[in-house]
Amino acid sequence: MTRKLGIAVIGLGPASLPHSKSLLDLAGRAEVRWAVSRTPDRAKAYAQQFPFPTTTDLDAVLADPTVDAAIVLTPPSSHLDVSALCLEAGKHVLVEKPLELTSERGQRLVDTARRTGKTFGVTLQHRFRPASLRLKAALDSGELGSVEAAFLTVPWWRPQSYYDEPGRGTLARDGGGVLLTQAIHSLDLFRSLVGVSKVVAAQARTTAIHRMETEDYVSALLETGNGAPATLVTTTAAYPGYPERIEITGTKGFASLIGGRLRLAFLDGREEVVEAEGSTGSGANIMDFPHDAHRAVIADFLDAIEQGRDPAVSGEEALASQRLVDEILQAARRTA
Template sequence: MTRKLGIAVIGLGPASLPHSKSLLDLADRAQVRFAVSRSAERAQAFAGQFPFPTTTDLDAVLADPSVEAVIVLTPPSSHLDVSARCLEAGKHVLVEKPLELTSERGQCLVDTARRTGKVFGVVLQHRFRPASLRLKAALDSGELGSVEAAFLQVPWWRPQAYYDEPGRGTLARDGGGVLLTQAIHSLDLFRSLVGVSRVVAAQALTTGLHRMETEDYVSALLETANGAPATLVTTTAAYPGYPERIEITGTKGFAALIGGRLRLAFLDGREEIVEAEGSTGSGANIMDFPHDAHRAVIADFLDAIEQQRDPVVTGEEALASQRLVDDILACARLGR
């Protein structure tokens, strides 16, 4: 970019940390004009960590022509209202996952983005990890052959204290449990790699390890885009938390993506490993992961604005992953 893009960060909860670190890294491309919170106390605490101007006045931010884009990090229940206001005010929008509480509200947000013509992206950063990009390239190029079977496991842990926070694990605030709130990153990546054409069977429940409204354990039998069998197991009851895992069996080789580390083993004897740095936020410390993937998401968002194109993860892509969550849970409710 020949100039810095003016950005506002809306919502200063835990999710603001990797985004703010990323924006510091991208200071040559973007300038944070405002960091916005409804809470003056939270804004003050944030100001002690990052050198960004803070405010509680969202109306003033949206009226400021120097703010060209916003990153919305508020709770899922507010994504439609906040993001739609920003889009209608002429701002490009990058919103945290999940898209919204329900697919219906998510569709309204996607429709608003298309109608206003602004760049609209969703933070599903697992697609941007180097190992994820290499695995997608191996699949797209045919290096692994055709997909014969696939497996997704998210064995994460959240203590009861996490769900004791107001709204955590509720339909009213989060829209769902482990699938929509934690496993959505891995599920979205999995869908982007192999596709999911059908949910064959599913089970969803709340284990005795948690007191919460929504599910903390989901398993499902799926079919990939080409009809191959796939298995999904996700939970936040696997103490102390382990890296998420994607395995893909192809006619020319096997891939194991564990956290951000990829191992490719080809039938001709070749092997390839893409190493990863840091944890994945699978345990009690939900922010225990590097921010490099978030930085890549924001960089792609900036590129999309500059190049007048869609970002990698569009609203439609995020909505497709959320509808898959709906399908799995609907199948589980039917008891098959």
């Protein structure tokens, strides 16, 4: 039998919940050797929820030869430093989104992963939802024909109490606002489906609804990979929060992906629906979603290690989505 891969979960904040639930599901393939937090109280609280050994000693974890890979769930501002330590210690790394605070730091992280030769992936789990996979297949196979127009909207909600937490909505901790922190999932999925070849124009602002450093509203006119027009609207000021939506007009049909539910309507009269697995965290409860897609991300990461390939969402893929965020915000600054 192949030995189970030893996993260290680093960072035990809210993002650790779906990852840890997923690792319980994948116990036949991977074993959590350590769950790491720099805060003893957080490690203690985590140990009451999950049956994994906890520690505050990251150096000891990195020196543990039974740890093959690390899942890094620390704040974005620490992704480069923590992930680089893991990679240099010979561990494969799966890091939470966004890749880093800036594309420059993200590039450094990707370069470190390539230099060390370790498997490196990023948690952008919306690509792994069943409806997303079906839509991707419909586009790749030509079932929908050529893309003639596309639309992305993320009408989410975050209360002021969310941004009152230390560092939330700041450049120093999060690297950006709605586009990089919340809408990055949908933007990454959108880019993987239709491509984005050009940012035509954009607007970004902080509404009067929130007190925060970064933006809570962004809109943009884009061109898809084949030059078709596309529109983007994202916000965390749409109370009480609604599912994100991707709509694609093709020469052979129309696709509507709302949250995790897909409806395909073909010009020949056929229709197809893929139902959602659950909510998508669009409202005040940021963890209000099933962990199925996280489990799929981790399973793909384990497959990539075993097969010696890149994960489906590699560092380069995540970096391309982050660079698109940069382009949109740069265009917004030009028109401000």
